[in-house]
Amino acid sequence: MSIKNLLTEYRERIIAEWLTEVERGYPLSSSGYLRATSHPFLNPAGLRHREAVEAMLDYLRNETAREDLTCALEELMRVRAVQDSTPEAGFALIYALKHILHRICGPELEEQAKNAGLEEFLRLEKTLDGLMLLALDAYVRCRDKVAELRVEELKRRHSQIFRLAGLSG
Amino acid sequence: MPKIPPPAELLRGLRLAPPDGRLPDWMDAKPDFVPGSYAYPAREDTLRGLGFPNAHAWNPAEEDWGLPPDWEDIIHRGLKERLEKYRSLRLFMDICVRCGACADKCHFFLGSGDPKNMPVLRAELLRSVYRRDFTTAGRLLGRVAGARRLDPSIIKEWFYYFYQCTECRRCSLFCPHGIDTAEITMAVRELLLELGLGLNWIMEPAGNCQRTGNHLGIPPHAFKEIVTFLCGDIKEITGLRINPPINEKGHEILFITPSGDIFADPGIYTFMGYLMLFHELGLDYTLSTYASEGGNFGSFASNALMKKLNAKMYAEAERLGVKWILGGECGHMWRVAHQYMDTMNGPAPKNLETPRSPATGTLFKHAASAKMVHIAEFTADLIQHDHLNLDSSRNDHLTVTFHDSCNPARAMGLLEEPRQVLRRVCNNFVEMPEDTIRERTFCCGSGSGLNTDEIMEARMRGGLPRGHALRYVQKKYGVNAMTCICALDRASLPPLADYWAPGVTVTGLHELVGNALIMKGEKKRLTDLRQEDLPVVDAEEEPVKENDHV
Ligand code: SF4
Ligand code: SF4
Numbered sequence: 077m078s079i080k081n082l083l084t085e086y087r088e089r090i091i092a093e094w095l096t097e098v099e100r101g102y103p104l105s106s107s108g109y110l111r112a113t114s115h116p117f118l119n120p121a122g123l124r125h126r127e128a129v130e131a132m133l134d135y136l137r138n139e140t141a142r143e144d145l146t147c148a149l150e151e152l153m154r155v156r157a158v159q160d161s162t163p164e165a166g167f168a169l170i171y172a173l174k175h176i177l178h179r180i181c182g183p184e185l186e187e188q189a190k191n192a193g194l195e196e197f198l199r200l201e202k203t204l205d206g207l208m209l210l211a212l213d214a215y216v217r218c219r220d221k222v223a224e225l226r227v228e229e230l231k232r233r234h235s236q237i238f239r240l241a242g243l244s245g
Numbered sequence: 246m247p248k249i250p251p252p253a254e255l256l257r258g259l260r261l262a263p264p265d266g267r268l269p270d271w272m273d274a275k276p277d278f279v280p281g282s283y284a285y286p287a288r289e290d291t292l293r294g295l296g297f298p299n300a301h302a303w304n305p306a307e308e309d310w311g312l313p314p315d316w317e318d319i320i321h322r323g324l325k326e327r328l329e330k331y332r333s334l335r336l337f338m339d340i341c342v343r344c345g346a347c348a349d350k351c352h353f354f355l356g357s358g359d360p361k362n363m364p365v366l367r368a369e370l371l372r373s374v375y376r377r378d379f380t381t382a383g384r385l386l387g388r389v390a391g392a393r394r395l396d397p398s399i400i401k402e403w404f405y406y407f408y409q410c411t412e413c414r415r416c417s418l419f420c421p422h423g424i425d426t427a428e429i430t431m432a433v434r435e436l437l438l439e440l441g442l443g444l445n446w447i448m449e450p451a452g453n454c455q456r457t458g459n460h461l462g463i464p465p466h467a468f469k470e471i472v473t474f475l476c477g478d479i480k481e482i483t484g485l486r487i488n489p490p491i492n493e494k495g496h497e498i499l500f501i502t503p504s505g506d507i508f509a510d511p512g513i514y515t516f517m518g519y520l521m522l523f524h525e526l527g528l529d530y531t532l533s534t535y536a537s538e539g540g541n542f543g544s545f546a547s548n549a550l551m552k553k554l555n556a557k558m559y560a561e562a563e564r565l566g567v568k569w570i571l572g573g574e575c576g577h578m579w580r581v582a583h584q585y586m587d588t589m590n591g592p593a594p595k596n597l598e599t600p601r602s603p604a605t606g607t608l609f610k611h612a613a614s615a616k617m618v619h620i621a622e623f624t625a626d627l628i629q630h631d632h633l634n635l636d637s638s639r640n641d642h643l644t645v646t647f648h649d650s651c652n653p654a655r656a657m658g659l660l661e662e663p664r665q666v667l668r669r670v671c672n673n674f675v676e677m678p679e680d681t682i683r684e685r686t687f688c689c690g691s692g693s694g695l696n697t698d699e700i701m702e703a704r705m706r707g708g709l710p711r712g713h714a715l716r717y718v719q720k721k722y723g724v725n726a727m728t729c730i731c732a733l734d735r736a737s738l739p740p741l742a743d744y745w746a747p748g749v750t751v752t753g754l755h756e757l758v759g760n761a762l763i764m765k766g767e768k769k770r771l772t773d774l775r776q777e778d779l780p781v782v783d784a785e786e787e788p789v790k791e792n793d794h795v
Contacts, residue, residue, distance in 0.1 A: 102358035104274055109358040112349050117678045119355060120713035151716075154745065158705040159357060218744075222705065225740040226698040232510040232739060236471045237461065 077188065079196050080137045082181050087133055090176055094129050097172050101165065121155050128152035132173060132207055136200060149207070150214045157218030166215045170208045177204075271360065272373070272388070275398055276405040278305045284408060284700050287448035292441060294452050295550065299441035305404065310397065316440055317395055321378060323436045328379065334432055337424045338375045341365065347416040347426070352688050353409050356706035361406050364416035364426040370402055371433055404442055407433040409703065411692035412545070413651040418684055430693075435547045443546060446697035451542040454554050458537040459504035465492075465534035471507055472532070479517050482776065484768035487524045490531040492565070497603065498530040499562050502573025502620075503540040503732035506753070512735045514774040515574060515753025518762075519620065522755065525633070525764045526604050530571065536561035539578040540732060544585075545694035552589040555581050558617070563594035570597070570617040574753050576652035576731035577692070579619060583657050587615045605630040619653070621730050621754060625662035628669045634763040639770060640671035642780045643726040645757070646718050647676070648711065648738065649686035650731030660684070663730050663754050670761040675722045681714040691737035704737070705744050712745020719746045728752050 077085070095110050102109055110122035131148035134140035156166035177200075178185070189197050231238075276282070283305045292300035299319075303311045313319065328335045347364040349355065354362040361367060369391070376383030376392035383392030393399070412427035437443065453462035463471070469491055476487045490496060502519065506512040523530055536557045543550030562570050572582060587593075597616040600609040607626045609618045627633050647667055653659040660683050667674050681687050690707025705712075718724040727742055727749055729735065735753055742749040760773045772778055 099358075104271060104360045115680070117681050117710070117714050117717070119349065120709050121355060121358060123713075155356075155709060158702045158709075158744075221744060222701050225705075225743060226701050228743070229698050229701075229736075229740055233505075233736065234461075234508070235510040236474065236508045236513060237463070239474060240467055240471060 077184055079181075079185070079188065079200050082184050082188075083133055083137050083177075086180050090133065090173075090180055091126070091129050093176050093180065094173055095125060097176065098125060098169060101168075121159075124148075124152045124155050129173065132170070135207070136203055145207075146210060146214075149211050153211055153214035154218050157215050158222065163212065163215055163219075167208060167212055170204070170211050173207075174201075174204045271366065271369075272393055274361075276361075276402060278401070278405070280306070281700065281702050283405065284695065284697050285445040287443035287445045289441075291445070291448045291452045292438075292443060295448065295455065297438055297441065297443070299439065301441045303442070305401075310401065310442065312397060312400065312440055316397075316400070319439050320374075320395060320400075320436055323439050324375065324378070324432075327432050327435070328375075331428070331432070333425070333428055337368065337426075337429055338372055338379075340422050341368065341372070341424055342422070344421065346419050346421060347424070350416045350419045351410075351426075352413070352415070352690055352710045353411075353707045356690065356709035357409075357703075361402075362409060364420075364424075367406055367410060368424070368426050368429045370399070370406055371429055374399060400437070400440065400442070403433050404437055407437070408444060408695065409707070411651070411688050411690065411695060411707065413688035413692055414655045415651070415685070415688060418655065431548075434545070438547055444694060444697070447542050447545045447694035450540075451546060451550055451554065454538050454540075454542065458533075458535050458557070459508075460538055460540060460542060461504060461508055463504070463508065463537075465537075468507065468534050468537055475507070475513055475517055476520065478774075478776070479521060482770065482772055482774060483521065483764055485521075485524065485764060485766060487520050489520055489523070492533055492535070493531045494565050496529050496531040496565065497568050498528060498571050499536070499558075499565055499567040499569075500530045500532055500571045500573070501536050501539045501558060501561075503575045503578055504538045505540065505732040505736055506573055507537070509736060511739065511751055511756070511775075512732055512753065514756040514759070515732075515735065516755075517774050518753065518755030518757070518759030519573060521759045521762055521764060522624065522633075525762060526627075528603065531565060531567070533561045533565065535564075539573055539575045541578055541581045542694055544577055544581050548589075551581060551585065555586055556590045558582070558586070559590050559594050559597075562597055562616075566596050568596070568598045569600035569612075571600075571623060572617055572619055574620060574730040574732060574755060576650040576733055578732075579659075580652040580656040582615060582617050586617070591615070602626055604632050619657070619659060619662075619730075621653070621659055621662045621666065624755070624758060625665045628666055633758075635670055635758075635761045636763050637670050637672050637761050639760045639773065639779055640757050641673070642773075643671060643752075643757075644673040644675060644722060644724045645671050645726045645728050645752075646715065646724045647674070647682070648689070648715075648727050648729040648734060649682050649684075650729050650734045651686060651688050651692060653730055654686050655684055658684075659730070663728075666754055666758065667728060670757045675718050675724055677714040677718050681710065687711040687714065689734050689737040689741055691741075692733060696733060696737045701740065705741065708737075708741040708745065712741050715742060715749060716746040719749055724749060726750050726752050728754055728757060730754050 099110050110125050113119050128148045131145045135145040160166050289300045289302050299313045301311045351364050373393045374395055382390045407430045410430040412430050414427045417425040450460035454460050480486050506516040541554050543554040593616045599613045600618045605626055612618050687710040691704045738751040756774055
């Protein structure tokens with residue numbers, strides 16, 4: 077089976093296992109946190125995780141545009157960047173996807189490599205690594221943004237005091 | 246080479262789960278006081294100045310919080326006293342059936358995934374102690390009955406989680422028994438203060454307010470100077486000179502607004518909007534430097550402090566001999582004025598009368614006792630009577646949505662009035678999704694004294710549900726402005742919008758009123774109140790909107 081077909085066949089299982097894995101990372105293993113409801117506005121963290129993992133799988137299957145993937149990853153990283161103060165926790169999400177893929181599709185991937193060579197598998201690995209870099213990039217930008225928000229807030233809060241002191245227009 | 250931990254271990258990071266993967270009971274899992282997770286503690290001299298006991302220097306990141314030797318007695322006595330005084334608290338301790346209806350209703354839980362931010366578990370942090378000390382079952386059965394003995398780690402847990410509750414009351418809306426976790430939070434914050442534990446961001450503004458009349462501690466002459474600056478800006482924009490009376494006796498109305506409207510961006514534009522409206526109406530009013538703060542940070546700390554800071558309103562209304570009080574756009578100011586003022590500091594001084602709009606003659610009967618009207622009610626009445634000359638196209642560069650701030654929405658039911666005004670002063674108004682507005686609105690995540698910058702991450706977490714809904718209307722309808730009638734929101738929503746929906750600005754309602762208001766004798770307006778160019782009115786084609794589709 078081609079990797080594309082594999083990813084289609086196991087799609088739901090991969091998503092479910094990934095969400096379970098990610099939930100375990102929350103305090104007290106907050107089970108159900110990400111899956112309590114699929115309502116579009118009442119569980120934004122869950123929704124963003126789901127949309128990101130779907131976008132990643134679609135991208136691996138060549139079925140989504142790069143911009144859509146980047147957008148979904150960014151929306152997710154925006155959440156993770158204020159939930160985890162350590163980048164590796166945000167980053168590990170993608171790493172976890174790779175491991176789950178290996179775990180679920182391992183035998184088929186091996187078979188496929190035996191029959192058709194390693195090329196397709198290596199391409200998959202390369203794309204997964206690329207996803208990690210994209211995620212890291214988004215994560216770091218969000219953290220920078222948080223730092224910027226603090227400075228901007230201070231300026232806004234005292235705008236007229238600065239004006240009074242002759243420090244601004 | 247160092248061993249790289251597998252992803253599952255990295256993910257779990259980190260905080261609470263033990264390395265063997267077994268999960269601790271919630272009672273044993275304790276928060277980690279890492280920088281960014283807690284707000285700075287109140288300073289010793291600030292607490293002393295406000296008359297709180299056991300003021301001392303301490304650091305949340307250190308093991309020893311310097312609790313007074315008899316801290317256990319203090320908490321026990323303090324809790325007993327409050328259980329007797331507030332029947333609601335006692336009820337809330339007893340009647341929770343753990344149905345879980347509130348569990349996923351709190352923005353802090355939705356943003357953090359931390360179960361202790363579920364309202365039911367947040368309350369349980371106190372309830373477990375209550376059971377041990379005040380119920381027979383708890384005393385006899387202990388942990389089996391969900392009871393636990395006080396120890397210093399519980400005090401730390403309280404500090405951590407009751408300062409991650411914005412007292413927004415969203416949870417209470419969904420509780421079949423009407424349990425209001427905000428009241429539990431208020432009680433625990435009081436208990437913590439008895440041990441000398443408070444937040445700097447709450448206590449310092451409260452201290453300033455007690456001393457100088459406003460949260461920033463700006464003295465009267467500087468207050469006047471800033472008002473003069475803003476009137477200069479109005480002159481620049483409209484060509485009209487306004488000189489608002491300050492501290493003058495013998496006027497009909499005392500106008501009180503949160504000081505954030507006078508000192509901070511973007512509140513100042515809302516303040517300019519008020520002054521322009523009053524000028525146009527020829528309102529007989531005065532500002533006050535003594536009551537130069539509508540907000541009440543005391544309400545985030547203790548009932549006694551809330552009462553003390555609030556007392557200035559009636560005192561000043563009496564001294565100046567006005568007939569009624571008009572209040573600016575604020576949230577918690579109104580929770581206090583609407584729900585507590587009358588009981589705490591009433592009855593209102595004798596010179597006050599039931600407010601009547603001098604412009605339309607409407608008698609505001611709902612304010613017959615408190616004698617104070619919210620400016621959104623006042624202006625909605627003007628709109629209903631078609632009393633204002635408005636050019637709503639001056640707000641055409643904005644596609645506006647409205648954020649229901651928790652207090653006006655849930656504590657006052659002020660839902661229709663701001664919308665009525667908004668629909669009249671701008672042409673592009675879009676609601677956020679139904680489950681996230683009106684009574685069910687999601688909090689800004691920074692209310693009740695949490696809008697301090699050292700916990701920006703936590704605030705952004707708490708702001709996720711609001712930010713998510715905002716992002717949706719931004720993408721779908723090109724919304725580029727979010728309006729609110731709360732000064733705290735005008736401070737806390739700009740970073741929220743900037744983070745979750747970059748490109749959306751935050752405005753007060755009366756900023757948009759000021760933009761649209763056609764004033765007698767004004768010059769042709771070329772800019773809005775922010776002194777940004779208005780869209781070219783005569784141009785053939787539609788003005789381009791600054792939408793941000795990422
Ligand atoms: S009052 Fe608001 S912040 Fe506090 S527990 Fe309830 S929903 Fe959460
Ligand atoms: S909804 Fe009310 S009764 Fe149910 S768990 Fe929450 S606080 Fe308890």
